[in-house]
Amino acid sequence: xQMKHKPKLGQNFLVDxxxxxxxxxxxxxxxxxxxxxxxxGHGAITEILATRCRKLIALELDRALAAELxxxxxxxxxxxxxxxxxxxxxxxxxxxxxxxxDIVGNLPYYITSDILLSLFNAGSTGHLARAVVMMQREVAxxxxxxxxxxxxxxxxxxxxxxxxxxxLFTLPPSAFxxxxxxxxxxLRLDFAPRFAELGVDAAGFDSFLKKSFAQKRKTLQNxxxxxxxxxxxxxxxxxxxxxxxxxxxxxxxxxxxxIYHGLDTVKMKK
Ligand code: SAM
Numbered sequence: 001x002q003m004k005h006k007p008k009l010g011q012n013f014l015v016d017x018x019x020x021x022x023x024x025x026x027x028x029x030x031x032x033x034x035x036x037x038x039x040x041g042h043g044a045i046t047e048i049l050a051t052r053c054r055k056l057i058a059l060e061l062d063r064a065l066a067a068e069l070x071x072x073x074x075x076x077x078x079x080x081x082x083x084x085x086x087x088x089x090x091x092x093x094x095x096x097x098x099x100x101x102d103i104v105g106n107l108p109y110y111i112t113s114d115i116l117l118s119l120f121n122a123g124s125t126g127h128l129a130r131a132v133v134m135m136q137r138e139v140a141x142x143x144x145x146x147x148x149x150x151x152x153x154x155x156x157x158x159x160x161x162x163x164x165x166x167x168l169f170t171l172p173p174s175a176f177x178x179x180x181x182x183x184x185x186x187l188r189l190d191f192a193p194r195f196a197e198l199g200v201d202a203a204g205f206d207s208f209l210k211k212s213f214a215q216k217r218k219t220l221q222n223x224x225x226x227x228x229x230x231x232x233x234x235x236x237x238x239x240x241x242x243x244x245x246x247x248x249x250x251x252x253x254x255x256x257x258x259i260y261h262g263l264d265t266v267k268m269k270k
Contacts, residue, residue: 005178009062010108014044014134016175019186024048026132026168026188027102036094038086038105038115038133043069045104050079057094057101059086061108087114091122103131109180112139113155120162123191124202131163131189137170140185148250154213158206161253163189198257208260212248220248220259229263237262 005011014020023045027035030053040046040058046069049056056079060066066083073079082089095101107115112135122128144165145151159165168186173179195202211227212220221234221244238244239258242251
């Protein structure tokens, strides 16, 4: 079945029946939960969730699709369709007071990273518990990569500071209409920010990670030097167990936090 679509909005609709059920199942028991769906499209996943969760809020940018879904779910008051741009929507405001919500979505690929950052923000303030999201396989591999492997970088470190990441399954282009040029992977993110456990402040550590991963070719010390941290501070602060030529890509988040603490202590003594 070929459906009308707008490639610019990342409209590749899921037509694999098993896959859409597997995505819904990956949320677990949602009978008492509020679920927010990003980009419901023609409702492939929406339809399954509508009868399973307590409240479903679906955010769709395409006016015609939003109208189609509003009409289709008009007799199901637990389903709310909002015509909106997810990146301009405050997800926190959609979560009932004192509760958490779950996220689901076959994401529009052109804005995957921005959506993930917005989820991490809402996760870090305790508004989200879980997300089951499909994205381009290459991006999913980066999000879930462990330190030391080729795909590990800033996106992996940022994601893993905010959530436990599980790689669930990968679908071929034929699972979609029209088929995209890439494979797609479903990840489950269980939000569990690590800032308190590692004893770092979220804003400061996020900015430290950005500086640390600024240039892949460079050692971590060179990236930090390029960001304005003086050589003598780096030398004094550097933990003995971490090689001076290490790259950020090879270090665990615990080791990154150790370096961050070292630099903080040196700065405070100055
Ligand atoms: N969930 C449907 C499915 O699995 O068949 C559609 C998925 S399709 C990959 C992505 C959907 O996101 C499209 O319906 C598209 O219109 C919508 N979309 C694109 N950009 C968006 C945005 N900024 N905010 C909300 N929805 C958006």
